[in-house]
Amino acid sequence: MKKATSLFLLLVSLGYGLAFADDVGSPQPINEPAPRFFYPSDPEYRVVSYSVSNSRQDLLTMDVYGNGRVLFHRPKGYIDPGGYEIEMSYRELEDLLTFLADRGIMGMSSQDVEELQRRALVEAAAEGIMPGTSSEARTTISIRLDRYVSREGESFENVDREMSFGPIDHIVRFYPKAAELRMLDEVVRRFLELQQRYKSAMR
Numbered sequence: 631m632k633k634a635t636s637l638f639l640l641l642v643s644l645g646y647g648l649a650f651a652d653d654v655g656s657p658q659p660i661n662e663p664a665p666r667f668f669y670p671s672d673p674e675y676r677v678v679s680y681s682v683s684n685s686r687q688d689l690l691t692m693d694v695y696g697n698g699r700v701l702f703h704r705p706k707g708y709i710d711p712g713g714y715e716i717e718m719s720y721r722e723l724e725d726l727l728t729f730l731a732d733r734g735i736m737g738m739s740s741q742d743v744e745e746l747q748r749r750a751l752v753e754a755a756a757e758g759i760m761p762g763t764s765s766e767a768r769t770t771i772s773i774r775l776d777r778y779v780s781r782e783g784e785s786f787e788n789v790d791r792e793m794s795f796g797p798i799d800h801i802v803r804f805y806p807k808a809a810e811l812r813m814l815d816e817v818v819r820r821f822l823e824l825q826q827r828y829k830s831a832m833r
Contacts, residue, residue, distance in 0.1 A: 665731040668777040672696045679772045680821045689767065692821060698723055702825055729820060733813040736778065736789075743795040743814065750801050750808035761804035769818055770794040 669677050678694040689708060693701045698720070703713040718726070730736075754761055772792035779785045801808055802815045 662781045665781050666779040667727050669775050670696050673699050677774050681770045682767050733817050740793045746810050754805040761800045
């Protein structure tokens with residue numbers, strides 16, 4: 631994709647979702663139109679998927695569907711095993727979509743993240759910083775949209791992307807100058823926060 635790199639976005643209910651943006655907590659540009667997202671409100675149409683896995687199995691999955699249905703699952707042997715389902719409100723969907731778009735990851739690929747990680751480690755080492763290693767877990771994020779219109783007005787048809795990357799939290803913690811990785815880490819934490827919030831609400 632061209633210009634404004636914005637990552638995965640999607641979800642809403644009713645017909646085709648149009649996110650107008652009144653985002654909470656994201657860097658909101660002033661006097662710029664909100665991004666717009668189009669996809670069918672089909673309870674079986676998965677528009678966003680987030681998972682964390684190791685070499686043996688998925689440790690956490692979160693799937694968001696076109697009508698706002700969200701499915702979470704953890705395997706046996708891990709904290710809070712099993713699956714559960716929640717519904718996102720229209721406003722929650724808008725907030726999540728805009729948050730993701732404003733983190734600039736729509737056009738980012740797995741290779742892009744690997745290059746950002748490599749560059750950050752080289753730069754950190756040059757400053758005498760050694761972030762060390764983290765877990766072997768890999769994060770995968772996928773997004774599928776009929777159409778996405780950026781804040782700048784660029785339109786992208788038939789968006790169908792997937793990105794997978796290794797741990798980045800240890801790099802961000804020890805080398806905060808890695809701005810792009812910091813934004814990606816915010817996205818990862820947003821998904822984990824959503825899981826915790828909805829899990830608590832169901833108790």
